[in-house]
Amino acid sequence: MAAVPVIPRSTCRLFGAIKALGTMKNTVILVHGPKGCVYHITYILGMRGDHPPRIYSTCLDEQDVIFGAERKLAGAIEELDCTLSPDLIAVLSCCASDIIGEDVASAVSSASVSARTLAVDSGGFEGDHPGGYHDTLAAIASALAGSSGTVDPCRVNLLGVLRSGPDLSEMKRLLSSVGVRTGAVFTAGSGPGDFARAGDAALNLVLCETSGLGAAEVLRDRFGTPFRIVDLPVGRPATDRFLSSVLEALGRTYDPPPAIPAPPSLPGRLRIALFSGPARAVAFSEFLSGLHCPPRLVILDLMPPSPERIRQAAGPDSEILIMPASREIEDHLDRAGINLILGGLLERPFAVSRNIPSIDVMHASQVTFGYGGEENLVRRIREAASRMVLD
Secondary structure (H helix, E strand, O other), X not given: OOOOOOOOOOOEHHHHHHHHHOOOOOEEEEEEOOHHHHHHHHHHHHHOOXXXXXXXXXXXXXXXXHHOOHHHHHHHHHHHHHHHOOOEEEEEEOHHHHHOOOOHHHHHHHOOOOOEEEEEOOOHHHOEHHHHHXXXXXXXXXXXXXXXXXXXXXXXXXXXXXXXXXHHHHHHHHHHHOOOEEEEEEEOOOOHHHXXXXXXXXXXXXXXHHHHHHHHHHHXXXXXXXXXXXXXXXXXXXXXXXXHHHHHHOOOOOOOOOOOOOOOOOOOOXXXXXXXXXXXXXXXXXXXXXXXXXXXXXXXXXXXXXXHHHHHHHOOOOEEEEOOOHHHHHHHHHHOOOOEEEEOHHHHHHHHHHOOOEEEOOOOOOOOOHHHHHHHHHHHHHHHHHHOOXX
């Protein structure tokens, strides 16, 4: 079969594993592979504004590839433990170490260290970054989660949250406002000490099914904790539904705050393309539709668990593209007359080449959850609309 060249719009399993571990507290990440893997992922995370952690590499060279480097790996683990005194050392394989058959798990178990250790199979060619998210969170739930033996009826864990920042803070505030305590977050801002009581939660909230469902199933099987897949609270109606769903699962009733006027509709001539993963695609499509400005295009970077949910949220006049090639995206942007892009950094070239504005809603730099998030999003979209020249 002839090879078909493509411009990739997704990355490898190793990236997903590093992203899942990268915002954990007092955690060291060690990649058993060539230095280029770590350099380029760190560079990408820095460009995205993710404040990447210090990610270490064993820097495999030609001799290591020929003769093996498991002793080198064990020594590197011990050196990091001695010099940094972390709570957790996460050791990741990559394409090179997997191809030459390095037994990373064995090297990890042979190292003499004080820190907790976690071996993650993350060879890039074995899958894509969503698989890295999913498997890393499931591995953490399996290896690090514990319980005191007493369930707190007002405590929930958040699963599938990989970014610290304003949205995570707002979600914790929203839950606290209705008397619900946030336990462990898988994984942003958490550490082994937080996971040690993950089994004490009365409920696990899966905020991203792609990354968090596997961990939820592990915690259910280990501790009997039920889980609920919830939509992200983008906009006022979605925020009320989110809180109502959480309290219902905990056997309580939600008392919504007094109604306040809805924000005015967005300019009717906006033609928005939304680039997103499945969880945000549902939330933002419903938010935009509620402001009488549904997205004309929704471009998904991975296969959604439920494409129909996204179609319902976006409405009948929206076109859904699932994992399209770059040329297909270009054609649909032009055909739909898109004049505003909501997405991330990867979408900026599409906006620049068309001289249209783009808003980054993917990388947690500004709040998008809750009532305050709605005000922020409406303001930013209106500011973008005021700068554009509409047909």
